[in-house]
Amino acid sequence: MFLLDQSYSMNDSFAGDAKTSKAKAAADAINDLLMDLIVRCSLDFEGPRYYFDVGVIGYGSQAGVGPCLGGTLKGRSLVPIGELAENQLRVEQRPKMVSDGSGGLTSTTISFPVWFDPVAEGGTPMQEALKLAAAVVGPWVAAHQESYPPIVINITDGEPTTGDPTKAARALTSLHSADGDVLLYNVHLSALAAAPVSFPASSAKLPDRYAGLLFSMSSEVPHQIREELSVEGYPAEPGTRGFTFNADAWALLQFLDIGTRVTLGA
Amino acid sequence: MEIRYGALQEPKPGAKADQCEDALAYSDTRGLVAVSDGASNAFESRLWARLLAQGFVADSPLGFGDDGLLSWTDSVAYRWSEAIPWQALSVFQKAKAREGSASTLVGLELTTSSRRPTAGTWRCLALGDSCLFQVSGDRLAEKLPVSRSADFGLHTPLLYTERDSNRQNIPAAVRWHGTWQQGDCFFLLTDAIAQWFLREDERGAAPWKTLISLDEAGFSAFVKEKRARHQMRQDDVTAFMVGLGVPLAARRTPTPVEVQPSRQQAIEPIGAVEPDGRAELTASPSPGRQRAGPVPVGAGPPGATAGIDDPYLPAGPPQTHDHYGAGEAGQGTEWDDAAPSWRRRAAVVGACVLILALAIGISRLGFGGSAPSPPAPPVPAVQTAAKDLADLLTTYQGGDAASYQAYEAKLASHVLHGNPVVMTQLTGSGSAPPFLFTSQTKGVTVAVVRSTGSQAELYLVVDQAITIPSGDRGATQDTSRRLLIHLTMARQGQQWLVSSAQVRPVAGQATGALVLPASTS
Numbered sequence: 001m002f003l004l005d006q007s008y009s010m011n012d013s014f015a016g017d018a019k020t021s022k023a024k025a026a027a028d029a030i031n032d033l034l035m036d037l038i039v040r041c042s043l044d045f046e047g048p049r050y051y052f053d054v055g056v057i058g059y060g061s062q063a064g065v066g067p068c069l070g071g072t073l074k075g076r077s078l079v080p081i082g083e084l085a086e087n088q089l090r091v092e093q094r095p096k097m098v099s100d101g102s103g104g105l106t107s108t109t110i111s112f113p114v115w116f117d118p119v120a121e122g123g124t125p126m127q128e129a130l131k132l133a134a135a136v137v138g139p140w141v142a143a144h145q146e147s148y149p150p151i152v153i154n155i156t157d158g159e160p161t162t163g164d165p166t167k168a169a170r171a172l173t174s175l176h177s178a179d180g181d182v183l184l185y186n187v188h189l190s191a192l193a194a195a196p197v198s199f200p201a202s203s204a205k206l207p208d209r210y211a212g213l214l215f216s217m218s219s220e221v222p223h224q225i226r227e228e229l230s231v232e233g234y235p236a237e238p239g240t241r242g243f244t245f246n247a248d249a250w251a252l253l254q255f256l257d258i259g260t261r262v263t264l265g266a
Numbered sequence: 267m268e269i270r271y272g273a274l275q276e277p278k279p280g281a282k283a284d285q286c287e288d289a290l291a292y293s294d295t296r297g298l299v300a301v302s303d304g305a306s307n308a309f310e311s312r313l314w315a316r317l318l319a320q321g322f323v324a325d326s327p328l329g330f331g332d333d334g335l336l337s338w339t340d341s342v343a344y345r346w347s348e349a350i351p352w353q354a355l356s357v358f359q360k361a362k363a364r365e366g367s368a369s370t371l372v373g374l375e376l377t378t379s380s381r382r383p384t385a386g387t388w389r390c391l392a393l394g395d396s397c398l399f400q401v402s403g404d405r406l407a408e409k410l411p412v413s414r415s416a417d418f419g420l421h422t423p424l425l426y427t428e429r430d431s432n433r434q435n436i437p438a439a440v441r442w443h444g445t446w447q448q449g450d451c452f453f454l455l456t457d458a459i460a461q462w463f464l465r466e467d468e469r470g471a472a473p474w475k476t477l478i479s480l481d482e483a484g485f486s487a488f489v490k491e492k493r494a495r496h497q498m499r500q501d502d503v504t505a506f507m508v509g510l511g512v513p514l515a516a517r518r519t520p521t522p523v524e525v526q527p528s529r530q531q532a533i534e535p536i537g538a539v540e541p542d543g544r545a546e547l548t549a550s551p552s553p554g555r556q557r558a559g560p561v562p563v564g565a566g567p568p569g570a571t572a573g574i575d576d577p578y579l580p581a582g583p584p585q586t587h588d589h590y591g592a593g594e595a596g597q598g599t600e601w602d603d604a605a606p607s608w609r610r611r612a613a614v615v616g617a618c619v620l621i622l623a624l625a626i627g628i629s630r631l632g633f634g635g636s637a638p639s640p641p642a643p644p645v646p647a648v649q650t651a652a653k654d655l656a657d658l659l660t661t662y663q664g665g666d667a668a669s670y671q672a673y674e675a676k677l678a679s680h681v682l683h684g685n686p687v688v689m690t691q692l693t694g695s696g697s698a699p700p701f702l703f704t705s706q707t708k709g710v711t712v713a714v715v716r717s718t719g720s721q722a723e724l725y726l727v728v729d730q731a732i733t734i735p736s737g738d739r740g741a742t743q744d745t746s747r748r749l750l751i752h753l754t755m756a757r758q759g760q761q762w763l764v765s766s767a768q769v770r771p772v773a774g775q776a777t778g779a780l781v782l783p784a785s786t787s
Contacts, residue, residue: 008534034360035361037359039358039361039362040307041358042309042311042356042358042359042361042362043306043307043308043310043311043362044310044312045310045351045355046358048358066415085356085358089713091357110361111357113357231421
């Protein structure tokens with residue numbers, strides 16, 4: 001489940017890059033990850049295998065706090081991955097850098113399905129969003145005790161306007177399936193041109209208090225994800241949390257990709 | 267002495283039998299057995315595992331070095347790519363399919379002599395964590411390639427549909443051989459049950475006694491119980507056993523696996539893909555296909571035409587199972603990345619390669635096997651098609667994005683179904699326009715390795731003059747190079763189209779399979 005900050009401040013440029021707003025970076029990342037999730041489930045000539053339910057909750061827009069999938073999926077808080085595959089707003093053709101097979105990168109055009117457009121218009125009611133997430137995820141884990149615990153990814157610029165969200169975050173991560181507690185990852189998109197930090201084990205290198213707050217709300221990553229992280233070259237010390245600060249577009253996608261690598265069977 | 271074959275299979279929890287990604291194939295007439303375990307996170311790994319197991323039995327790569335195995339895997343990968351209906355795939359499926367597929371493979375060959383049928387030799391090939399165990403004298407005599415239960419992990423080498431991945435993984439292949447005698451039993455097991463087997467052996471139990479005593483129903487209950495007790499991982503489980511004078515409770519093969527025939531390409535396959543699309547697991551207890559009881563290794567059942575009556579080999583008219591030229595005669599050395607000394611000897615090597623390729627072509631065409639002759643091969647048409655392709659492929663006059671797109675579209679019209687994997691092989695990974703180079707084909711030589719009415723395999727040697735930028739002031743440099751191109755082509759109507767391609771610069775350029783120089787912009 002994604003929690004997407006749609007507050008006015010998401011209009012600001014991202015990590016000092018005047019051309020990209022935080023809202024655009026967040027929408028791109030979600031679209032990219034949804035594509036990636038469906039691709040991961042597309043294993044044969046049939047439609048995607050039903051490995052995930054996906055939900056997106058927006059907070060801060062004129063619409064307030066609520067599910068924000070669009071088109072035919074409007075109003076739904078959780079959607080099976082197969083329905084997501086069949087219902088996009090549109091499919092764009094975008095340039096993408098890919099390996100050229102000889103160690104370099106080269107540009108090619110790829111189909112880029114779009115489920116979300118950037119929105120940036122109100123305050124930042126983060127704790128209300130976390131409460132709504134708990135209200136959606138709670139019944140789900142009750143009905144899916146054998147499943148991998150839900151992963152909630154909160155994408156925000158980190159300046160809550162309706163009070164400290166810590167308590168709501170705790171309530172969310174105390175929900176659990178038989179396989180473990182609900183995982184809350186926080187993606188902090190800052191306007192500061194500060195060095196990116198991904199999967200830290202401490203808040204020592206974080207530049208501001210919002211980052212510290214989001215770090216403290218983030219779950220420790222499970223053992224299996226830590227193994228994946230060390231394969232990818234991260235320090236992956238004990239205590240590593242699902243938190244990233246100012247990750248650029250590529251690092252953000254990598255964060256989401258690694259953080260959601262659930263074993264789908266050997 | 268009776269030789270018994272027994273297969274036991276249980277899909278992962280929640281999966282139906284036809285969703286099992288393990289595959290097995292065997293031929294009792296040839297004494298060949300193979301098991302493969304398709305990677306769950308790869309596209310159509312069921313199909314890939316099946317083609318690998320079937321390929322092992324139909325056209326065994328035993329005896330090949332790494333280069334030969336690479337070429338053999340290429341030929342199987344070609345069948346996989348052919349069976350994918352690329353045009354019908356969704357955006358998501360296409361993205362996944364482009365990543366290719368992956369699977370383990372373990373294969374065994376048993377041989378004996380007619381003088382002493384109660385003993386013989388074996389050899390095996392294993393890549394990945396599917397295992398071969400030999401039990402002899404009531405002890406575990408051989409365990410390959412994994413020998414300790416603690417050594418099963420997340421990351422195992424695999425055979426891929428992508429050549430570059432195979433180049434990295436094939437050196438991990440384990441080849442081994444040994445002897446067997448009456449009373450021995452061989453087990454080919456996929457990882458979950460192989461790990462259980464080793465763990466049992468490590469604690470002094472005799473897991474082989476359990477497996478040879480189980481029939482299908484008993485096996486299903488046994489696996490479910492082990493899973494419930496966390497003594498076996500939740501995974502597809504396959505056990506294939508060969509009892510040499512040892513009775514097995516498991517006699518029959520598991521439930522048939524159906525591959526949707528309607529989605530298969532309407533192209534006659536070379537080799538082991540069955541025309542009706544049925545997988546090798548088909549138990550098919552039709553009268554003509556029932557095993558006629560025990561069969562001596564290598565001798566063939568009474569009354570059976572060797573190989574043809576085997577349910578694990580293609581049905582239909584006899585087919586030749588020629589090794590591909592590169593794998594057999596050349597051991598694939600022509601595909602190697604060139605060593606520095608090749609640079610100096612490029613011309614000599616190029617000529618040798620061509621002579622070799624031509625020689626293979628001549629021998630294949632002139633003195634083909636004993637199988638009934640296929641329809642007269644339209645070699646000139648194939649040659650013309652290949653030459654046209656080579657001209658187009660290697661002649662490019664530079665230009666902007668639009669001219670590159672036009673070029674690519676023209677190229678795609680020479681490729682079966684516009685198959686993106688083949689396009690990638692031909693052009694690199696879609697290099698970035700604009701191209702600042704030009705290239706001109708100076709000569710193309712075509713050697714047809716083999717050709718039927720609908721399929722052909724050929725080599726091209728292409729000499730190119732190329733002009734590439736030199737320095738940053740718009741200066742250019744003229745140079746030349748020679749490319750070796752290995753193609754398989756398929757006929758559609760009157761047209762011959764490329765169905766797979768491998769391109770290698772003969773003169774040892776550092777870059778891989780690029781026909782066009784990488785972006786120089």
